[in-house]
Amino acid sequence: NPSRHLTRLAALAGIAAFSLSLAISSSAQARELSVSTVLSDAFPWGQAAEKWAELVAERSDDELTLRVYPNSQLVNGDQTREFSAMRSGLIDAAVGSTINWSPQVPELNLFSLPFFMADLDAVDAVTGGAAGKRVFSAIESRGVVPLAWGENGFRQLSNSRGPIDEPGDLDGLKIRVVGSPLFQDTFTALGANPTQMSWADAKPALTTGAVDGQENPLSVFDVARIDQVGQAYLTLWNYMNDPLVFAVNQRVWDSLSEEERTLLREAAEEAGAWEIAMTREQEPERLAAIKARGVTVTELDEAQYQAFVEATQSVHDEWVPKIGSELVEAARADMQGE
Numbered sequence: 001n002p003s004r005h006l007t008r009l010a011a012l013a014g015i016a017a018f019s020l021s022l023a024i025s026s027s028a029q030a031r032e033l034s035v036s037t038v039l040s041d042a043f044p045w046g047q048a049a050e051k052w053a054e055l056v057a058e059r060s061d062d063e064l065t066l067r068v069y070p071n072s073q074l075v076n077g078d079q080t081r082e083f084s085a086m087r088s089g090l091i092d093a094a095v096g097s098t099i100n101w102s103p104q105v106p107e108l109n110l111f112s113l114p115f116f117m118a119d120l121d122a123v124d125a126v127t128g129g130a131a132g133k134r135v136f137s138a139i140e141s142r143g144v145v146p147l148a149w150g151e152n153g154f155r156q157l158s159n160s161r162g163p164i165d166e167p168g169d170l171d172g173l174k175i176r177v178v179g180s181p182l183f184q185d186t187f188t189a190l191g192a193n194p195t196q197m198s199w200a201d202a203k204p205a206l207t208t209g210a211v212d213g214q215e216n217p218l219s220v221f222d223v224a225r226i227d228q229v230g231q232a233y234l235t236l237w238n239y240m241n242d243p244l245v246f247a248v249n250q251r252v253w254d255s256l257s258e259e260e261r262t263l264l265r266e267a268a269e270e271a272g273a274w275e276i277a278m279t280r281e282q283e284p285e286r287l288a289a290i291k292a293r294g295v296t297v298t299e300l301d302e303a304q305y306q307a308f309v310e311a312t313q314s315v316h317d318e319w320v321p322k323i324g325s326e327l328v329e330a331a332r333a334d335m336q337g338e
């Protein structure tokens, strides 16, 4: 019976294919790690993760690969749970913001201290100095292995109501914030009405006018077209810089060979340096594009800047002990080139 013969042949072929696939998956030790990001590769942040993945795949001949999951999808949009998810092993790795991880790693609030790091040199001195090492140890002591720095950027303030060049202009404005309660304290000190919400909820809240303003780097404002949701006023106040950290879950790290660890770390360092340079290089064109779309951009003179510094002094008084005064002092010393 030819048809029965065919059936038997098909069954044999199926078994053969199955054993072959088993052989392939056990011979090639190909391993894929999940990498969480908040922003997609439309933004420098997502591009940093993609670059990391690209370098790792290339250098490991696809034996080790990274799959990037953007838009906080591995934590159902709740970016402040990314660190916990990585620590518990739900996520293998992440390129994450110090803001989003600060609820679990209080030392990361160092970067969110208002008007603490005045310029990019200060940021580089801290991330590349003794304070940066301490921050990495703080992350490591909580079950996550930090590998390299990236950068989301200096965060600028936008709103729908009018130009802001003094603390009084923030009076009563509803401002969307995320991260640790430090942000509540900063915007409360400035007389605003801060509301904590995830990035996923921010644009809808701006659209409906549920909030009047938000703060994010120029790249985020530009790519997400925040001007299209009524944010017609932007103040360049550099009140804090938001570094990104490339990191891996501790148990995943321990399971890798020495060679794989070196590869992962070096690729993260290169992707981070590449993304930091790109983000900084693009800022002037981003600002020009934002202005060209009709956004009123306000810059602060020295006296105006000082008024903001003074208005937020209480946040330092409150938060330096929570961050650790030794860490804050180490950062000051790094910035002064000591």
Ligand code: X2X
Binding pocket: 038, 039, 079, 097, 099, 100, 152, 178, 198, 199, 215, 216, 217, 220, 242
């Ligand atoms: O939610 C934000 O504002 C963002 C995208 O900048 C962070 O994830 C900190």
